[in-house]
Each structure stands twice: as C-alpha cells, then as structure tokens.
Amino acid sequence: MTEKRVRWGLLSTARINERLIPALRETERAELVGVASRSQSKADEYARARNIPRAYGSYEAMLADPDIDAVYISLPNGFHEEWAVKTADAGKHVLCEKPLALTVDEVNSMMQAARRNNVVIQEAAMYRFDPQTAKVQELIDSGAIGQIRTIQSFFGFTLKNAGDVRLDPAIGGGSLWDLGSYQVSFSRLALKANPLEVSAWQTTIEQGVDLTFCGQMRFAVGAVSQFVCSFQSVPHWEMDFIGTTGRINLDIPWKQRGEPSNVRLYQEGTSGTSAFGDNATGLVDTFTFEGGKAYHHQVDAMAASILDGATPVVSVDESRGNIATLVALYTSARENRVVKVADV
Ligand SMILES: NC(=O)c1ccc[n+]([C@@H]2O[C@H](COP(=O)([O-])OP(=O)(O)OC[C@H]3O[C@@H](n4cnc5c(N)ncnc54)[C@H](OP(=O)(O)O)[C@@H]3O)[C@@H](O)[C@H]2O)c1
Incomplete structure (x- = not known):
C-alpha cells in the first residue's frame, strides 16, 4: 500500500522556495503539486522551469484547488498573517515563513484561523x-x-x-x-x-x-x-x-x-x-x-503533524513569544x- 502523502502548493515564487522544493521532492510523505503567483505568466514560467505540475495565476486560485492539502507561505513578512488566515479558511494546512507575523495580534488571528478550521499551522523556522x-x-x-x-x-x-x-x-x-x-x-x-x-x-x-x-x-x-x-x-x-x-x-x-x-x-x-x-x-x-x-526535517515534521497528529515542533505559543x-x-x-x- 502506498503511504499517504501531503500534497503541497507554494504560495509565491520567492527565492526561498529553492530550499523547500528539494525537500518536498526528496522526502517520502510530500508531493509538490503547484505554485501560485500574482501573475499567470510568472507562475507558468516558474512551474515549467522547475517541472511543477500546476501553475496558478492568483493565490486564491491555488487555495480553491481541492488537490492541495498544505501551503508553504513564502511571502514578505507583512503578508504572512493575511495569507495564513486565508489558507486556513480554505481548509489547508499552513507552513509559514519566519517571522510568523509582525505583531502578537496577528499571531493570535492566525492561531484562531487554524483552530476554527482544524488545520496545522507552523512557523518555518528551519533550524x-x-x-x-x-x-x-x-x-x-x-x-x-x-x-x-x-x-x-x-x-x-x-x-x-x-x-x-x-x-x-x-x-x-x-x-x-x-x-x-x-x-x-x-x-x-x-x-x-x-x-x-x-x-x-x-x-x-x-x-x-x-x-x-x-x-x-x-x-x-x-x-x-x-x-x-x-x-x-x-x-x-x-x-x-x-x-x-x-x-x-x-x-x-x-x-x-x-x-x-x-x-x-x-x-x-x-x-x-x-x-x-x-x-x-x-x-x-x-x-x-x-x-x-x-x-527536509521541516517537511517531514509537517507530514507527521498533518498525517499522524504529532505535536508541532514549533508551537504557535513559541512563535508568539x-x-x-x-x-x-x-x-x-x-x-x-x-x-x-x-x-x-
Ligand atoms: N527559512 C529560511 O531559510 C529563509 C530564508 C530566506 C527568507 N526566508 C523568509 O521567506 C520569506 C520570503 O523571502 P524571500 O527573500 O525568498 O522573498 P522574495 O524572493 O523577495 O519573494 C517574495 C515573493 O512574494 C511575492 N509577493 C507578493 N507581494 C509582494 C510584494 N508586495 N513585494 C514583493 N513580493 C511580493 C512574490 O511572488 P509572486 O510575484 O510570484 O506573487 C515574490 O516572489 C520571508 O518571510 C523571509 O523571512 C526564510
């Protein structure tokens, strides 16, 4: 029996994606499905160059795809909260780049969104x-x-x-x-x-x-x-x-x-x-x-939390502090x- 995998989408074409893409490809319980950009042509070109199956011309379009289970938010820091909340409200798990947010209120809003949608949220503090x-x-x-x-x-x-x-x-x-x-x-x-x-x-x-x-x-x-x-x-x-x-x-x-x-x-x-x-x-x-x-360890830890219910390595409380x-x-x-x- 094939083991269940988390189907991932990249929210943006950020440079840091280059570190996550190999991890999504080389770990057993992850599958890279798509990338979203604010522009369809940029998404298409990015996906083609990296052999990513799906390219979305807006972040919303990727969040609407039922074949995406988890989203990696690699936006500039000032957009983390807005898109983490939208991702959670779309019923998808969230791995959000560091720093998780810019205020404690933003962290609380992200935590509430994760709770009301019963999804995992974790800060991508890779170390x-x-x-x-x-x-x-x-x-x-x-x-x-x-x-x-x-x-x-x-x-x-x-x-x-x-x-x-x-x-x-x-x-x-x-x-x-x-x-x-x-x-x-x-x-x-x-x-x-x-x-x-x-x-x-x-x-x-x-x-x-x-x-x-x-x-x-x-x-x-x-x-x-x-x-x-x-x-x-x-x-x-x-x-x-x-x-x-x-x-x-x-x-x-x-x-x-x-x-x-x-x-x-x-x-x-x-x-x-x-x-x-x-x-x-x-x-x-x-x-x-x-x-x-x-x-790679970060991606594996997300799979453990999403598929096995393991406690996140980086709790929202830790990020809030x-x-x-x-x-x-x-x-x-x-x-x-x-x-x-x-x-x-
Ligand atoms: N964990 C690590 O090792 C590590 C290392 C570096 C950075 N980071 C974190 O990763 C995040 C991204 O950093 P980065 O240097 O990779 O970013 P970047 O290359 O500048 O890319 C940011 C992406 O965000 C999207 N975006 C949406 N609105 C934007 C706006 N107003 N201005 C610019 N970009 C906008 C763009 O994608 P589209 O045009 O495709 O929409 C852009 O490609 C930050 O939170 C940073 O702290 C983490």
Missing part, C-alpha cells in the same frame, strides 16, 4: 527541525555547561540587492525581523522562557529599516543574551551558550547552509587552577551534523530605553 538543535537542547538540559549565564551570537551577510523586500519597512523589512528572529528564538529555546526585558540599538537607513541591530535580553533565571545581526557584514554566523562550567559553540547555528555544522562542547578542567580560582576550559567533544537537511520579544526590541531601539517584554 528548529534540525537534529543539531535537539542536541544543543539535550546538552544544556543534561547540565553539560552548568547554568547558562550568557548567550552571544552574530548573524550577518551583505545585502546587495537594492530592491530587496528586506529593505521595505511597509512589509516587515529589517535585519532584526530577517536575521535576529533566529537569535531571539534560539536564546528563548535554550532558556525556556521569554526575556523579562530588553535593550537595543540599531543603524537605520532613511526609510527607517534597520541594517544592523544590536540587542540584549535579560532573563529571570539570571542569564543575558546579547546579539548582533546585520545586512552590512561579511557573511558570518556563530553562537555561544556560556555556562557556569562549560560552553557550547555553534559554527552554523541556524542550519541555513549546505555544509556540515559543528557543535563544540568545552568544559572546565579539573586541574590547572589559576591564581583567580578559575579552571582552564578545554574542548571535550565535537558533534557534527549533516548540512542542507533542515528543510518570539514576536512579543522582537516587538519589544524594536521599541527599545526606537525609544532608546529598556523595555519590558509583554506577558503573552
């Missing part, structure tokens, strides 16, 4: 689905680095495309929405909480979009997370979880690249105590993970003050 992330969680939970006191991370690249949606404030442009959302998400995941308060600074262009964003988050357990994200840097990414007895270092924290990634565990030594009472830390283990498969924190960070940078994170 959350990769085994590397589960390993980091396992190490932290096992006490491998003691109590986390500091998290530090950098995520940057050079944005060269002048007309990029990331530079348009009207549709959710900005380095914090685009890159910092991962750093905030991983910090909250590691500490299993939303921060109490945040402070932040940003470098903006005329339109008010942040090109570089520096944020700090203070958590109730006595930990702080500091991060910088930027559209103005050489490509670089790194994250450190620093605890009372050890440190975890990630060289590709968000699993956005094709090459293998490493989780390096450093622990305090038992000898060599210095005059200040601190022991030297040394590398005790390196865990290496396959690259380029986060999107992320959006509340990102909104607080933007408020802090704009108003130059420490901002409490809304209790959501």
Whole structure:
C-alpha cells in the first residue's frame, strides 16, 4: 500500500522556495503539486522551469484547488498573517515563513484561523527541525555547561540587492525581523522562557529599516543574551551558550547552509587552577551534523503533524513569544530605553 502523502502548493515564487522544493521532492510523505503567483505568466514560467505540475495565476486560485492539502507561505513578512488566515479558511494546512507575523495580534488571528478550521499551522523556522538543535537542547538540559549565564551570537551577510523586500519597512523589512528572529528564538529555546526585558540599538537607513541591530535580553533565571545581526557584514554566523562550567559553540547555528555544522562542547578542567580560582576550559567533544537537511526535517515534521497528529515542533505559543520579544526590541531601539517584554 502506498503511504499517504501531503500534497503541497507554494504560495509565491520567492527565492526561498529553492530550499523547500528539494525537500518536498526528496522526502517520502510530500508531493509538490503547484505554485501560485500574482501573475499567470510568472507562475507558468516558474512551474515549467522547475517541472511543477500546476501553475496558478492568483493565490486564491491555488487555495480553491481541492488537490492541495498544505501551503508553504513564502511571502514578505507583512503578508504572512493575511495569507495564513486565508489558507486556513480554505481548509489547508499552513507552513509559514519566519517571522510568523509582525505583531502578537496577528499571531493570535492566525492561531484562531487554524483552530476554527482544524488545520496545522507552523512557523518555518528551519533550524528548529534540525537534529543539531535537539542536541544543543539535550546538552544544556543534561547540565553539560552548568547554568547558562550568557548567550552571544552574530548573524550577518551583505545585502546587495537594492530592491530587496528586506529593505521595505511597509512589509516587515529589517535585519532584526530577517536575521535576529533566529537569535531571539534560539536564546528563548535554550532558556525556556521569554526575556523579562530588553535593550537595543540599531543603524537605520532613511526609510527607517534597520541594517544592523544590536540587542540584549535579560532573563529571570539570571542569564543575558546579547546579539548582533546585520545586512552590512561579511557573511558570518556563530553562537555561544556560556555556562557556569562549560560552553557550547555553534559554527552554523541556524542550519541555513549546505555544509556540515559543528557543535563544540568545552568544559572546565579539573586541574590547572589559576591564581583567580578559575579552571582552564578545554574542548571535550565535537558533534557534527549533516548540512542542507533542515528543510527536509521541516517537511517531514509537517507530514507527521498533518498525517499522524504529532505535536508541532514549533508551537504557535513559541512563535508568539518570539514576536512579543522582537516587538519589544524594536521599541527599545526606537525609544532608546529598556523595555519590558509583554506577558503573552
Ligand atoms: N527559512 C529560511 O531559510 C529563509 C530564508 C530566506 C527568507 N526566508 C523568509 O521567506 C520569506 C520570503 O523571502 P524571500 O527573500 O525568498 O522573498 P522574495 O524572493 O523577495 O519573494 C517574495 C515573493 O512574494 C511575492 N509577493 C507578493 N507581494 C509582494 C510584494 N508586495 N513585494 C514583493 N513580493 C511580493 C512574490 O511572488 P509572486 O510575484 O510570484 O506573487 C515574490 O516572489 C520571508 O518571510 C523571509 O523571512 C526564510
């Protein structure tokens, strides 16, 4: 007997689709059925070039197709809520790109739409689905680095495309929405909480979009997370979880690249105590993970939730906490003050 598959449609011809298409083709319980664009000719050309069976000249036309079970929303951030709600109201499951929305109210509206239509909704924060992330969680939970006191991370690249949606404030442009959302998400995941308060600074262009964003988050357990994200840097990414007895270092924290990634565990030594009472830390283990498969795990996780009723990896509550924190960070940078994170 052939196992049941989820029949997928791509809502837009976005560049990020190129990462999802192989995952939809190479995983067992997915089938790529169609792509929708605001223009029929663009949809036709896109579908022909990628051998996608159906091409729709409007997003509505794809939502009306009874042969589509789940929709991947790869629109600019400012359109996520509108189309996630329409997709859910069409009775289809939703995998929506990150950040899930731009306000907590939008997240709530998406959650209500998913509930009233009994469909799965999940944020496509691909790093959350990769085994590397589960390993980091396992190490932290096992006490491998003691109590986390500091998290530090950098995520940057050079944005060269002048007309990029990331530079348009009207549709959710900005380095914090685009890159910092991962750093905030991983910090909250590691500490299993939303921060109490945040402070932040940003470098903006005329339109008010942040090109570089520096944020700090203070958590109730006595930990702080500091991060910088930027559209103005050489490509670089790194994250450190620093605890009372050890440190975890990630060289590709968000699993956005094709090459293998490493989780390096450093622990305090038992000898060599210095005059200040601190022991030297040394590398005790390196865990290496396959690259380029986060999107495959994401597609498999959607199939598990849709076909088997598995609990989504990224709950709407988790996404809501992320959006509340990102909104607080933007408020802090704009108003130059420490901002409490809304209790959501
Ligand atoms: N998970 C990841 O690894 C990852 C990586 C990159 C981006 N993303 C996320 O994916 C989403 C899309 O990013 P992207 O860089 O791939 O986008 P993009 O290439 O700029 O494409 C966005 C698509 O949205 C549609 N669209 C509808 N209204 C639009 C408007 N007013 N302006 C521009 N496009 C409009 C267009 O498709 P049609 O013309 O066909 O309608 C366009 O092709 C964002 O939410 C981003 O945060 C995720």
